[in-house]
Amino acid sequence: MDILTGLMHGFAVALQPANLLWCFVGVLLGTVVGVMPGLGPPATIAMLLPLTFLMNPAGAMIMLAGIYYGAKYGGSTTSILLNVPGESASVVTCLDGYAMARKGRAGAALGIAAIASFVAGTVGVVGLMLVAPPLAKVALAFSAPEYFSLMALGLAMVVLLAGRSMLKALLAMLVGLWISGIGTDPFSTTSRFTFGRLELLSGIDFVVVAIGVFALGEVLACMETRAEGQALPVPRGLRNLLPTVQDLKDCRFAFVNGSVLGFLIGVLPGAGSTIASFISYGVEKAVSRRPEEFGKGAVEGVAAPEGANNSETGGALVPLLTLGIPGSGTTAVLLAALVLWGFKPGPLFISENPGLFWGLVASMYIGNVMLLVLNLPLVPLFAQVLRTPGYVLYPLILGISIVGVYSVSGSLFDVSLVVAFGLLGYVMRKLDYPAAPLILGLVLGGGMERALRQSLMMSQGDLAILVTRPICAALLAAAVLILFVPLFNKLNAWRLQALE
Amino acid sequence: MKARNADLWSGLALVALAAYVVVQASGWDYSGPDGPGAGFFPLWYGIVMLVLAAALVASSLLHGEPKRVDWRGAGRALAVSAALAVSVLLFKLAGFVVGFAALAFFIVSVMYRRPWPLAAAVAIGLAGGFYLVFPLLLGVNLP
Numbered sequence: 001m002d003i004l005t006g007l008m009h010g011f012a013v014a015l016q017p018a019n020l021l022w023c024f025v026g027v028l029l030g031t032v033v034g035v036m037p038g039l040g041p042p043a044t045i046a047m048l049l050p051l052t053f054l055m056n057p058a059g060a061m062i063m064l065a066g067i068y069y070g071a072k073y074g075g076s077t078t079s080i081l082l083n084v085p086g087e088s089a090s091v092v093t094c095l096d097g098y099a100m101a102r103k104g105r106a107g108a109a110l111g112i113a114a115i116a117s118f119v120a121g122t123v124g125v126v127g128l129m130l131v132a133p134p135l136a137k138v139a140l141a142f143s144a145p146e147y148f149s150l151m152a153l154g155l156a157m158v159v160l161l162a163g164r165s166m167l168k169a170l171l172a173m174l175v176g177l178w179i180s181g182i183g184t185d186p187f188s189t190t191s192r193f194t195f196g197r198l199e200l201l202s203g204i205d206f207v208v209v210a211i212g213v214f215a216l217g218e219v220l221a222c223m224e225t226r227a228e229g230q231a232l233p234v235p236r237g238l239r240n241l242l243p244t245v246q247d248l249k250d251c252r253f254a255f256v257n258g259s260v261l262g263f264l265i266g267v268l269p270g271a272g273s274t275i276a277s278f279i280s281y282g283v284e285k286a287v288s289r290r291p292e293e294f295g296k297g298a299v300e301g302v303a304a305p306e307g308a309n310n311s312e313t314g315g316a317l318v319p320l321l322t323l324g325i326p327g328s329g330t331t332a333v334l335l336a337a338l339v340l341w342g343f344k345p346g347p348l349f350i351s352e353n354p355g356l357f358w359g360l361v362a363s364m365y366i367g368n369v370m371l372l373v374l375n376l377p378l379v380p381l382f383a384q385v386l387r388t389p390g391y392v393l394y395p396l397i398l399g400i401s402i403v404g405v406y407s408v409s410g411s412l413f414d415v416s417l418v419v420a421f422g423l424l425g426y427v428m429r430k431l432d433y434p435a436a437p438l439i440l441g442l443v444l445g446g447g448m449e450r451a452l453r454q455s456l457m458m459s460q461g462d463l464a465i466l467v468t469r470p471i472c473a474a475l476l477a478a479a480v481l482i483l484f485v486p487l488f489n490k491l492n493a494w495r496l497q498a499l500e
Numbered sequence: 501m502k503a504r505n506a507d508l509w510s511g512l513a514l515v516a517l518a519a520y521v522v523v524q525a526s527g528w529d530y531s532g533p534d535g536p537g538a539g540f541f542p543l544w545y546g547i548v549m550l551v552l553a554a555a556l557v558a559s560s561l562l563h564g565e566p567k568r569v570d571w572r573g574a575g576r577a578l579a580v581s582a583a584l585a586v587s588v589l590l591f592k593l594a595g596f597v598v599g600f601a602a603l604a605f606f607i608v609s610v611m612y613r614r615p616w617p618l619a620a621a622v623a624i625g626l627a628g629g630f631y632l633v634f635p636l637l638l639g640v641n642l643p
Contacts, residue, residue, distance in 0.1 A: 051640070167556050171514055174549040178521055181542055190528050190538035193521075216584075223580045224573030226612050391612040392622055395604040398584065399630050402600070406643045407634075412592055415643055419584045426577055431506050449541040457535035 003129060010358025014366055019059050023363045026063035027370050030070020034090075035078055035385045036393070041071040042329040042439070043218055046210035047397070049337055050404040057341045058356050062363040064337055068330055069121060069313040069364065072273065073371045076113035076306050077382055080106055089273035089309035092281045096294065096301030103297050112243045112299050113306040114375040116255055118368055120307030123259035124266065124314025125364040131267065132350060132357070136322040139347035144454035145465050147346075149475035151448040154325040156479035157268075158437040168433045176441020177448075179204055186450060199413045206336040207408050209442055212418040213435050214329065215401045217425020219394050226390065242376075243299065251303040254284050258307020265308070266315020268327070273312040277305035314364070321349055321357060324447070329436040332443045507560035514553035521546030576611060583607070588643075596642035601627035 013019060033044045045064050052060035075090035080097035093113065100109040142150070158173045182193045183203030194200040243251075258280045265276040284304035285294045294301050319325045324345040326332035338345050343353060350357045375382075405418045428435055459465035467473045525546050529537025583606045590599030601623040609619035634640040 051638075054638070054640075167552055167559070171549065171552050171556065174545055174552070175514075175517070177545050178517070178542070178549070185528075185538035187534070188529070188532075188538050192528070192538060192542065193524060220577040220581055223577045223607075223611060224570065225576075389612075391608040391614060391619075392626070395600075395607050395622070395626055398603065399600055399626060402588075403596075403630065403634055403640065403642060407640045410641065412588065412643055415591065416585075416588050419581065419588060422584070423578075423581050426581070427510075430574060431510050433510070452541065453536045461531065461535065 003133065006133070006354060006358040007129065007362060009354060010360070010362030013058055013355050013359030014062065014362035018056070019062050019359065019363065020366070022055070022059040022063040023066050023367050024370055026066020027070035027073075027367045028374065029063075030067040030072075031074035031371065031374060031382055032385050033067060034071035034074020034076075035382050036388075040214065040218070040330075041068050042210065042333050043214035043397075044071070045330065045333045045337070046207065047215050047400050047404050049207050049210070049333070049340070050408040052337065053340070053408070057343070058359045060341065061334075061337070061356060061360055062367075064334060065317075065360055065364065066367050068334065069310060069367065070371060072121070072306075072310045072313060073114065073117045073375050074382065075309070076117070076302070077110065077379060080109045080113065080302070081383060089277050089312075090306075091274065092277045092305040093302055095281075096296070096298050099295065099297035100299065100302065105297065108243045108247055108299065109302050110379045111376060112247055112251060112303050114372055114379075115243065115248075116251065116258055116303040116307040117310040117375070118372040119255045120259040120262055120311035121313065121368040121371070122365065124263050124311035125361060125368065126314075127263040127267075127311070128314040128317050128364075129361050132318050132322050135318060136347045136350045139323055142347060142471070144451045144458060145469055145472045146475065148448060148451035148455050149466065149472040149479070150323055150325060151444045151451060153475050153479040153482070154319075154327075154444055155440060155448070156482040157327060158440060165432060168431075169437045172428065172433045172435070173437035173441040176438040176443075177445040179209060179438075180442045180445025181449070186446070187453060197413075199411065204417065205405075205408060205414065206340070206442065208405055208414050208417050209421050210333050210336065210439060211401045211405055212421020213425035213428070213438060214333075215397060216418060216422025217429060217435065219397050220422060220426035221429050222390065222394060247299045250299050253287065254280075254300040254303035255307055257283055257287075258304045259311045262308030262311030263315040266312035266327075267318045268315075273309040273316075273328075276308040276312040280304040280308035317360075321345055322347060324349075326440065326443060329439050332436070332439045335443055505560055508557060511553050511556035511560055515550065515557060518546055518550035518553050522550060580607065580611060591643040597627045597631050599643075600630060 014023065029044065029048075030041065033041060044067055048064070048067070052064065055063075072089060076093050076097060079090040079093035080101050083094050083098040097109045097113065100106065155173060158169050178193070180203075182200055184191050184201055191201055261280045261283065262273070262276045265279060266273070281294075281301060281304050284300050285291050288294065288298070288300060290298070316327050316331050319327055320331045320335055322345075324335065326335045335345055343349065343356070401418065401422075402415055405414050406412070408414070425435060427433075428438070455465055456463070465472070466476060521542055525539040525542035528539030528542075530539050530543065531537050583603055587599040587603040590602060593599075604623040604626050605616075605619050608614050608622045609616050614622075630642065634642055
């Protein structure tokens with residue numbers, strides 16, 4: 001199927017009334033989640049995942065992806081009005097967005113963030129549409145050793161997802177591998193790490209860990225204080241939210257910069273939207289004629305990072321859908337969702353499920369238009385979400401998490417496990433262990449072990465199979481190189497700066 | 501050794517976990533007639549985990565600055581976590597609606613120090629809302 005035919009097919013799927021509704025629900029929920037500091041897209045997607053089992057997979061995927069990219073739009077609202085990023089990718093938007101708001105230009109800042117998000121989000125979808133199918137064809141040559149090397153490369157990306165301590169990121173990833181190994185060995189009847197509990201023989205459901213570590217962990221972290229922030233007022237009326245012609249002129253390069261850099265960085269598993277937004281901000285400042293204005297309310301300082309973090313979404317779906325490699329916590333949850341619905345993300349995914357892939361691509365075009373329409377005139381309404389008191393919001397999140405977990409397994413044991421994983425997620429935050437590597441290890445662990453054991457069966461135990469096949473050797477070499485990033489001072493300083 | 505050095509304690513916990521993984525994995529087949537056995541993969545990541553966790557312990561002993569933990573904030577979070585655990589027990593004994601209402605009441609009245617009539621209203625409203633939306637509207641069972 002060529003791209004044009006695929007896209008037409010995709011629009012036929014995405015424009016079905018039910019799928020349009022799920023797209024709307026997804027982008028609306030995503031915007032609300034993006035607006036709320038604390039609750040991120042991985043937590044929301046993990047919480048809603050159990051409920052999607054009742055849905056058609058195309059509608060469910062369209063909705064979950066809508067939450068993913070919708071949150072990027074909403075994330076700028078709190079950065080601009082509250083100086084608190086709604087999600088990590090909007091950290092850099094605080095610098096100029098909040099400064100603009102303090103100068104009485106909150107409306108223009110919110111408007112330019114929405115327009116940049118729309119332009120770059122659309123460019124990201126075009127990139128996904130053009131890059132994913134050919135990449136999937138290349139990956140068709142992969143067998144078990146290549147898959148193992150690819151997953152090793154995915155795990156090596158932990159280095160880029162790590163916080164200040166590489167050791168802690170690697171340890172979190174290994175704990176994820178361990179959790180993925182709990183249950184019955186896939187090649188024999190040996191039960192592993194089950195502590196004699198029958199309930200653990202079939203392993204620990206991904207949903208239990210994801211909801212615990214992300215959603216409950218976040219709620220517990222938010223419970224540390226009962227203080228709530230004060231948002232700056234949002235000007236009412238569409239006219240007050242539209243940027244001036246001069247603003248748009250000033251942002252010409254920022255739109256291109258954010259769109260292109262965001263997509264390219266998104267394609268690299270592990271880099272993530274936070275790094276994309278920082279790099280695009282840095283490039284914008286470096287080429288600006290008035291770099292001294294950055295940090296004091298430069299409109300390009302809002303457009304470039306907001307564009308980059310939206311375009312990154314399209315890029316991040318490329319390795320997820322064509323190679324089955326998630327590059328972040330959110331895409332790891334999306335990967336698990338696809339697996340739980342019975343799909344196998346990888347080189348055959350697009351050819352085996354053209355309706356789902358192209359329907360998703362088409363829905364992202366539609367979703368971006370919906371988001372622009374929602375975000376420009378309705379920003380004051382979304383800002384009201386910030387007024388939801390914590391004592392209503394947090395019990396609500398806890399309730400949805402518990403019901404979500406119970407709806408998957410019907411087991412109170414799993415509900416107890418989710419509480420335990422919530423505590424683990426909280427302790428990890430408290431002690432600076434990043435959660436994304438744990439989820440990456442958990443998602444990739446099972447497949448990686450299977451691929452390694454199949455490779456060694458093929459070679460009758462000879463590990464040389466992993467270095468004598470050219471693609472394998474190249475992927476493993478790339479993984480080793482990435483693991484050495486922290487040893488290069490300049491690269492590591494750039495990584496840490498981006499994280500801060 | 502300082503009690504507030506969180507890295508040291510978390511490193512020691514991970515050393516214990518890694519040792520458990522290695523000991524368990526050593527008891528399973530490392531290789532069989534068809535290739536690697538059930539113990540192969542866990543043994544290797546267990547060893548790597550043991551080395552890295554030991555490195556974390558060593559680095560926190562040698563260079564680590566005692567990390568101050570905000571125990572007051574942590575106490576609040578742990579209290580909610582304990583309340584959650586109790587509410588799971590209540591789900592078993594009295595059902596979700598009662599257990600969840602009790603949890604919500606605790607959060608609003610104790611954690612947020614709001615007046616009890618407001619706490620009761622939020623608890624009843626949320627628990628009732630869950631009952632209406634999930635079993636009645638969506639047909640999803642509650643614990």
